[in-house]
Amino acid sequence: MPLAGMKILHLSKMDSGGGAADGFVRIHSALLSQGHESVAYVIKRNRSDVPAMVDARRLLGPLQKLTWGIGRIWAKLRRLHLKPVGVYDFDTEANFPAEPIIRDARARALKWDMVVVHWAGAFVTAATIRQIAETLGARVILWQVDMAHVTGGCHSNLGCPKYQTGCGACPLIGSKNPTDLSAEQSAERRRIWREIGAVLLAPTEWSARQARESSITGSLPAKVFPIPLNLDVLHPVEDPRPARTKLGLPAEARVLLVRGIDPALTYKGFGLLLEALRLLDAQGVALHVAVLGETGLMGEGWKHITYTELGVRRGDAAIAVAYQSADFFVNPSTNDNGPMMVGEALVCGVPVVAYPVGLPSVPWAEGQVGRVAEPIGDIPALAAAIRIFATMPAAELAAKKHAAAAAARPLYAATYFSEQLTAALQI
Structure with a gap:
């Protein structure tokens, strides 16, 4: 045919x-x-x-x-x-x-x-x-x-x-x-x-x-x-700073991107992410969290972690800027068919931290495109995986960004x- x-x-x-x-x-x-x-x-x-x-x-x-x-x-x-x-x-x-x-x-x-x-x-x-x-x-x-x-x-x-x-x-x-x-x-x-x-x-x-x-x-x-995915719009950039300027994000911070969704929808895992971030904040890990989607979820009392609420952004061009501003993306879902944001992040050259739920067939085991936190729902494991990217040397992070895009773009x-x-x- x-x-x-x-x-x-x-x-x-x-x-x-x-x-x-x-x-x-x-x-x-x-x-x-x-x-x-x-x-x-x-x-x-x-x-x-x-x-x-x-x-x-x-x-x-x-x-x-x-x-x-x-x-x-x-x-x-x-x-x-x-x-x-x-x-x-x-x-x-x-x-x-x-x-x-x-x-x-x-x-x-x-x-x-x-x-x-x-x-x-x-x-x-x-x-x-x-x-x-x-x-x-x-x-x-x-x-x-x-x-x-x-x-x-x-x-x-x-x-x-x-x-x-x-x-x-x-x-x-x-x-x-x-x-x-x-x-x-x-x-x-x-x-x-x-x-x-x-x-x-x-x-x-x-x-x-x-x-x-x-x-x-x-x-x-x-x-x-x-x-x-629309690979003409969702694509990597060498320098995230122009995108960060558009979104009001700090130019030199290590930026974690996540979808904001009501923690009451438990299987989407935002509540688990918050607990993992609290662990990292207590450990003194510096990180800036960019929340794409629902607002008012992060709460107060952060010492070392800062955040920006990007709100709802519609259309590939708008979300592409969010991905291009990020150093890595976290998907904390514990039951998800195949979250598209994982693919969107990868084709934009953004490594992903996630539980082993609904992930595409790219080289996770080798750690080339991100980090899988196990077992599913384990908060310390999620925090440890996030910490790796929060503290990763810039050259190593750049290599992982290139690997993520190279592995994912043909699949999408x-x-x-x-x-x-x-x-x-x-x-």
Whole structure:
């Protein structure tokens, strides 16, 4: 099959509002850049800068729109007694019909090569996806988003192993019923994906391992390759000082970049990072922390560690400046499918400190591109890894920056993604 010219239909709940949406848009945009006919359908469209992005709601006729809306409201009312922990997909809310998407896609082409399913919760069910794919003659490709494709509903299992055995009695919805909706959804997804021969694609080996362990996706063929990045914008610089001037960061400090996210979202690990930084501050380690994202998280009482809150920065050009200002990046997540910020940092030549969770296939063991802190969630181990980069001689740090970019940039190229996606049709 040629590397260009495939017809690819994407299904995603939305085009903005989180890492899953950002990753979906990057995949769609990269495929367009490689000459594929890539068309994306969403029910929450907020961006106007992405070509071939279809607001599926506009495809509905008046009666279809009324039926769809009432169905969603009724489904939400029926599950009000459930208080899910974290993001949770309820298939009864994913009641968008197949017909409008099929109609629009057929107006573009009668035959499609693949239907790529991103985060489609509250949009379409496995049964609807099957109908779309079979009508268009396409193969279903499941792009692993958090744990959405491998569980009966949750996006992060928070340590629950039941996704390996078919779910049921789901602790994340407070259920003790072994045949609850998580078990029903798990069984339905497992049956459909197996019957139609779906393919599971994961951005990291860690994520692929979860898919292999899942009762839903464990028997599906799978490939591992990361979400492509815009390497023309996300690139290394030799001198971080111009970027630091733009952001108001100290020119000569050793700068740690991190994503600021509410510590209450425990698996993202910002609370663990704060505890690690407190240990280092007590040891007299000098460091400047640049916090990208949520503000007001660092707290008071620092003696040797200073910080700057960069706030939310949208778009590759804006975040590129943040990476280019940094000496190293810390990802403290303890349960993450494949955090894009790790890849963004590496392609910008910024070494990464992280737990062994959702990391790309670059030479971590040799310490060339960063440092892996183990075991997962261990605060002293995270502090020790950060200390290495906080105190590393400048020449050694410069060498690691070059190694990070050299190792990562080929993996995140749009051409590589296109080649790997094409190959996925053959497995």
